[in-house]
Structures are given as structure tokens and as C-alpha cells.
Amino acid sequence: MSREAGAASSGPGSRNPRNNGGPRERRQTGVAGRLRDPEQAWSVLRRLAGRYAGYFTTRTVVRAGCEELIRSAVNEGRVVRVGVGLMRLGDWPRGPLDDYAMWSAWFDGAAAVSHHSAAELHGIGRLRPRFVHMSASGGRLPNSAGLVVLRRTLRRTDVESAGAFLVTTPLRTILDLAESGIGQIALDEVVADAVAIDRCDGDEIHTAAGTLPPHAATRLRRSVDRS
Numbered sequence: 001m002s003r004e005a006g007a008a009s010s011g012p013g014s015r016n017p018r019n020n021g022g023p024r025e026r027r028q029t030g031v032a033g034r035l036r037d038p039e040q041a042w043s044v045l046r047r048l049a050g051r052y053a054g055y056f057t058t059r060t061v062v063r064a065g066c067e068e069l070i071r072s073a074v075n076e077g078r079v080v081r082v083g084v085g086l087m088r089l090g091d092w093p094r095g096p097l098d099d100y101a102m103w104s105a106w107f108d109g110a111a112a113v114s115h116h117s118a119a120e121l122h123g124i125g126r127l128r129p130r131f132v133h134m135s136a137s138g139g140r141l142p143n144s145a146g147l148v149v150l151r152r153t154l155r156r157t158d159v160e161s162a163g164a165f166l167v168t169t170p171l172r173t174i175l176d177l178a179e180s181g182i183g184q185i186a187l188d189e190v191v192a193d194a195v196a197i198d199r200c201d202g203d204e205i206h207t208a209a210g211t212l213p214p215h216a217a218t219r220l221r222r223s224v225d226r227s
Contacts, residue, residue, distance in 0.1 A: 042069060044063075045060065048060050051164065052102070052105035054088045054092030055088050055098075055104075055105035070087075083142070083144070086105070100117070104166065110137060110138065111134045111135060113133065113134055114154075115148075115150070116177070116182075117131075117134070118172075124173070124190050124191075124193040124197070125177075127190070131146055133148045135151075135152050136149055170194050170200050171200050174190060175220070178219055178220040179213070179216045184223070206220075
């Protein structure tokens with residue numbers, strides 16, 4: 001079960017040559033009630049899945065009007081089931097960041113990679129997370145032991161695009177880790193790396209620490225002084 005704490009590289013569009021093998025069956029009805037021919041429905045599904053590196057959910061299938069096409073697509077290998085309610089286009093190449101894109105698809109893009117996982121993506125610190133850490137304001141939690149979800153709403157300025165998913169900015173990531181349970185030495189390393197590779201400015205971090213609870217702010221400013 002997913003752990004809960006507290007509270008897109010662009011894909012192929014409808015003109016992609018890989019769409020040529022799309023299904024040809026009777027017309028589908030999309031969410032808006034408009035009739036779509038099978039090729040149009042398949043094209044919509046590919047476009048939506050392309051936002052998240054080829055991943056999509058059963059909700060996306062309904063949105064695209066592909067309910068009657070998906071079974072044959074799975075049988076033919078054009079779609080692969082990767083989990084309960086999660087699928088992927090069968091011809092999409094695998095990549096090292098697939099897990100982040102997959103869970104972003106689950107939350108329909110309304111989540112961001114955060115905390116330890118965000119630090120790893122930004123190349124700051126040596127936290128080596130064992131789970132994928134994400135922040136989401138809502139949505140049903142998936143049944144996955146490898147996912148940690150923090151319930152909260154992030155501001156637009158707290159996140160940035162990493163193609164197929166969102167990730168908290170380096171500054172937001174540092175603030176989050178200062179409030180988390182990582183040790184002082186680990187936090188020192190995160191801050192030192194961020195300053196060394198120009199992810200953040202030391203003065204910027206020192207000022208932003210004022211938004212944290214007193215104990216976390218003290219920890220973070222200590223790390224800045226040591227960087």
C-alpha cells in the first residue's frame with residue numbers, strides 16, 4: 001500500500017507515424033458525448049499518454065473514448081498493463097525516470113516529485129531514496145509500497161517542469177528537507193551541493209529559512225553557514 005505522510009517530456013502527437021497501426025473498430029463516444037471514430041479516439045489517447053512518457057490510466061481511456069478499443073490493444077501488445085488502473089503504450093521507449101512519469105500520470109499531473117526524490121533529481125546531497133517521494137493535493141492513492149505521498153498544495157513557484165512530470169524547485173526541496181527527519185550532516189551536504197553547483201544562492205536559502213518553523217529554520221541556517 002502507498003505510504004502517505006501528513007496531509008512531461010512531450011510524447012508523440014496524432015501525426016506520429018507510430019499511430020498508423022491504430023485500431024479500426026466501431027465509433028466511440030468520448031466524455032463530452034461526441035462520437036469519435038476509432039482512429040481519432042486512438043490519436044487522442046496517444047496524445048494524452050504522451051504527456052507522461054506513454055503512461056495513462058483507465059480514466060484517460062474513458063476521456064479519450066477508447067473503452068471498446070483498449071482490450072484489443074492490450075491483446076495485440078500496443079498497450080501494456082503496468083499496474084492496477086495503469087497502462088503504457090507498448091512502443092514507448094523505456095527511460096531512467098519512468099517511475100516519476102508513471103505516478104504523475106496516476107495523479108493526472110496534479111502532483112510533483114519532492115523531498116528526497118527531488119534532491120536526487122537536482123543532484124544535491126547523497127540521500128539515495130528507497131521510495132519515490134511525491135506531493136499531491138488530492139487524488140486516490142495507488143496501491144504501491146514504493147511510493148510516499150505527502151498531501152499538500154504547492155504554489156506554481158514551488159515547482160518546475162522536468163518534461164513528463166513536475167518536480168519541486170531546488171529551493172523548495174531544500175526547505176522541505178529541512179523540515180523532514182534527515183540528519184544535520186545530510187542537510188549540510190544538500191545545501192553545500194546546491195550552492196556549489198549554483199542550484200541556489202546561500203543568501204536566498206538563508207532568507208527563505210524564515211518561512212520555516214523555528215527549529216527547521218535554525219537547522220537550515222546552520223547548513224548555510226557551513227556551506
